[in-house]
Amino acid sequence: MSETRLETRGLSRHFGALVAVTGIDFKLAAGARHALIGPNGAGKTTFINLLTGVLPASRGSVLLGGKDITAKAQAERVKLGIARTFQINRLFRGLSVLENVYIPVAERMGAAPSMFYPAGKRTDVIDEAMHLLEVLRLADVARHRVSELAYGRQRLVELAIAIGLRPGVLLLDEPAAGVPSAESHIILDAIERLPEDIAVLIIEHDMDVVFRFAKRVTVMVSGAIFAEGTPKEIEANPEVRAVYLGQAGARARDHA
Amino acid sequence: MSASASSADSASFAARINHPAARALIERHRLRWWEALPWIAAIGGYFVFPGYLGFGTELLVAILFALSLDLALGYAGIITLGHAAFFGAGAYTVGILADHGFWSEPITGLMLAALVAAIVGFLSGLVLLRTRGLTLLMLTICTMALLEQAANMAHDYTGGFDGLPNLPIKPIFGVFKFNPLYNDTQYLYALAVLLVCFVFMRTLVYSPFGQSLTGIRENLLRMHAVGSPVRRRLIICYTLSAAVAGIAGGLWAQVNAYVNLSSLDLDRAATVLIVLILGGYGRLYGAFVGAVAYLALEHFLARIYPTAWQLGLGVLLVFIAMFARNGILGLGESLWRRYGGRRKPSATS
Numbered sequence: 243m244s245e246t247r248l249e250t251r252g253l254s255r256h257f258g259a260l261v262a263v264t265g266i267d268f269k270l271a272a273g274a275r276h277a278l279i280g281p282n283g284a285g286k287t288t289f290i291n292l293l294t295g296v297l298p299a300s301r302g303s304v305l306l307g308g309k310d311i312t313a314k315a316q317a318e319r320v321k322l323g324i325a326r327t328f329q330i331n332r333l334f335r336g337l338s339v340l341e342n343v344y345i346p347v348a349e350r351m352g353a354a355p356s357m358f359y360p361a362g363k364r365t366d367v368i369d370e371a372m373h374l375l376e377v378l379r380l381a382d383v384a385r386h387r388v389s390e391l392a393y394g395r396q397r398l399v400e401l402a403i404a405i406g407l408r409p410g411v412l413l414l415d416e417p418a419a420g421v422p423s424a425e426s427h428i429i430l431d432a433i434e435r436l437p438e439d440i441a442v443l444i445i446e447h448d449m450d451v452v453f454r455f456a457k458r459v460t461v462m463v464s465g466a467i468f469a470e471g472t473p474k475e476i477e478a479n480p481e482v483r484a485v486y487l488g489q490a491g492a493r494a495r496d497h498a
Numbered sequence: 499m500s501a502s503a504s505s506a507d508s509a510s511f512a513a514r515i516n517h518p519a520a521r522a523l524i525e526r527h528r529l530r531w532w533e534a535l536p537w538i539a540a541i542g543g544y545f546v547f548p549g550y551l552g553f554g555t556e557l558l559v560a561i562l563f564a565l566s567l568d569l570a571l572g573y574a575g576i577i578t579l580g581h582a583a584f585f586g587a588g589a590y591t592v593g594i595l596a597d598h599g600f601w602s603e604p605i606t607g608l609m610l611a612a613l614v615a616a617i618v619g620f621l622s623g624l625v626l627l628r629t630r631g632l633t634l635l636m637l638t639i640c641t642m643a644l645l646e647q648a649a650n651m652a653h654d655y656t657g658g659f660d661g662l663p664n665l666p667i668k669p670i671f672g673v674f675k676f677n678p679l680y681n682d683t684q685y686l687y688a689l690a691v692l693l694v695c696f697v698f699m700r701t702l703v704y705s706p707f708g709q710s711l712t713g714i715r716e717n718l719l720r721m722h723a724v725g726s727p728v729r730r731r732l733i734i735c736y737t738l739s740a741a742v743a744g745i746a747g748g749l750w751a752q753v754n755a756y757v758n759l760s761s762l763d764l765d766r767a768a769t770v771l772i773v774l775i776l777g778g779y780g781r782l783y784g785a786f787v788g789a790v791a792y793l794a795l796e797h798f799l800a801r802i803y804p805t806a807w808q809l810g811l812g813v814l815l816v817f818i819a820m821f822a823r824n825g826i827l828g829l830g831e832s833l834w835r836r837y838g839g840r841r842k843p844s845a846t847s
Contacts, residue, residue, distance in 0.1 A: 354710045
């Protein structure tokens, strides 16, 4: 097993009396392809929010490359290499696709605070943004306003904004959510073509996606880790099947 | 990197940079031919309508003020109804310094106005910009109301309700005097100040910083998630916007040779917001079109219906809100796209 990129120790978050996430000990290896599954309300998105610093932890710690980053704000964690996508698109809707990607790349390259030369002067930023759009097969719509794209391609832009940050750890919150199944392969193809050294944690409900993509699966139930293992182990685990996989697993087999 | 790899890289680099989308972004800031029009009109107006130079000066000040608001509201999406706070801060800076005999040289006076307004913008921004939406809106009004009351109570310095009339502003460069009866000096001075500020604003909004402001406007939460120091950016933007508003206020005090509480009141803050919405926000030239439209309406409608001219303005605003969310310029743009857009713009470069 390779080195641990991201780790949590006893990570908890309470909202008043409501325990959203409790005592999570979790490890994400470098270059991991790791899926986080669990029923609705299991605390998966809260967990992501704790990892990215959107929410402060009530207890426990988050470590990146062995260093404690629990106290660091969201923007600092991004600089350290944690990027995420959102379950519901958060795009710069009025801007072009290229501008949507220019923004994170400029931010990462340190161009964004510059006031006294035109954005177009930074051809290094534009080059990288265009390159990213080519890789994600978005170059043909680079000039379009992002709100004009079909939803599936908007999901790709959602992904592009995160990849433009060149993260070491990428957290994908249901990347194919809301995408018609006929289009969902373009998202999955893009995810499968991500650079190998990125540690990817994906929240996903679609078990076909999970078993196709993930090398390792963690199951969350009621704010705690319920089981963890390879996809085969998880699928074979009778307790997991009982609480979660039951219907979805049956459905998957019906399709097969 | 080896030589062969870098030559292959540079070939694909060229291909990417020459992609139409990349070219559009690279050339976005270049001057278009029509951008000369407002300045030609302004200089033409000087010769064609010598009797309207007072009106023209007022117009130029209104444009500058609306331009400052456009940076905060149109580009960064900072919802404010208190921008007159900075206009007034600039106006009173010029007024108090001149009235008490400390400083009456106009150009440095404007710099001081910008500085004071920027300080007010920075300090209030530190507090205000923690909030959003209606809370932010209310707090901007509060800031302005506090300043207005302060100006009202500090009678010894500000003249209180009466303001400070007959400010002794020195001639520009020691040569060109402000003539209260014939506004030619004021007009050209205001035009020059507007041009300088406009160049600054235009540079700013097309810069990477300006791009990040539009990112904050379009999706604040996502900007946090790409590691942008959002609050710092907003405070810088608000401070710069306040500085330009302060210049507009200082200019207003200089060309009128007086300052009073109207420079700080809600009426002025609301008017500049209407001007910007009328013209179209987030596009620089909305300030020009909106100010011309508003002042022309005020000027001519008020002649026809002295008591109810604002009714006409209200009808126009309802129309804008229903059919032209992006103001007059936005309406023009979408009409152009629909009816004239098929003609590709010919290569101008």
